[in-house]
Amino acid sequence: MQIIDTPAVGYTIRNQRYINVTNRCTLRCAFCPKFNKVWEVKGHGLRMRSEPCVEEMIAAAGNPALWDEVVFCGLGEPTLRLDEVLQVAEAVRAAGARRVRINTDGLANLIHGKDVTPRFAGLIDALSVSLNGQDPAVYDVHCRPPQTGAWAAVLDFVRRARRHVPEVTLTAIDGLPGLDIVACECIARDLGVNFRRRVLDQVG
Numbered sequence: 001m002q003i004i005d006t007p008a009v010g011y012t013i014r015n016q017r018y019i020n021v022t023n024r025c026t027l028r029c030a031f032c033p034k035f036n037k038v039w040e041v042k043g044h045g046l047r048m049r050s051e052p053c054v055e056e057m058i059a060a061a062g063n064p065a066l067w068d069e070v071v072f073c074g075l076g077e078p079t080l081r082l083d084e085v086l087q088v089a090e091a092v093r094a095a096g097a098r099r100v101r102i103n104t105d106g107l108a109n110l111i112h113g114k115d116v117t118p119r120f121a122g123l124i125d126a127l128s129v130s131l132n133g134q135d136p137a138v139y140d141v142h143c144r145p146p147q148t149g150a151w152a153a154v155l156d157f158v159r160r161a162r163r164h165v166p167e168v169t170l171t172a173i174d175g176l177p178g179l180d181i182v183a184c185e186c187i188a189r190d191l192g193v194n195f196r197r198r199v200l201d202q203v204g
Helices: 054-060 078-094 108-112 136-143 150-161 181-191
Strands: 010-013 016-020 069-073 100-104 126-130 167-174 194-199
Touching (some): 010 054, 054 078, 078 100, 078 108, 108 150, 126 150, 136 150, 150 167, 150 181, 181 194
Parallel strands (some): 100 126, 126 167
Antiparallel strands (some): 010 016
């Protein structure tokens, strides 16, 4: 199967195949490269003229069995297009994907106005959820959510998601001013999920 790389719908880092779903986002994170006019990650240009359809995303995955995992990511929030993401997840799993992951800011339930986490069951193997603040004040400074209650919504999303997704990992970026990485790790432990420390300005 041919792999589509232009526009930047699919891109490879290590042996992981990333699917660039949207440039739209539910946050306006101050540290996000695109807000500094940088749309490139590891040499892959991720700014899209239009959002890819389901068929384009499936084609961009290539042969899913070749990759360690297929990851929905990019410089936007994949769950804004949840229906399409889950359709692609179902297709790549049927085609032999070893693992399917979504990188998310954890605001899907808040944005969609309902608990969407049961829809992940059987389709999504892992979630990486960004929590860049140990409390609402620090989170709001760095992530600049347009809606109130975002920090608490992320924690609630994680609690619900772990019932339906085998592996949930909370992440935080070490190096953000005022962010307590140890406190963020404690939050993950209290929620019963994994934790991964990320490093400021290291994307991908």
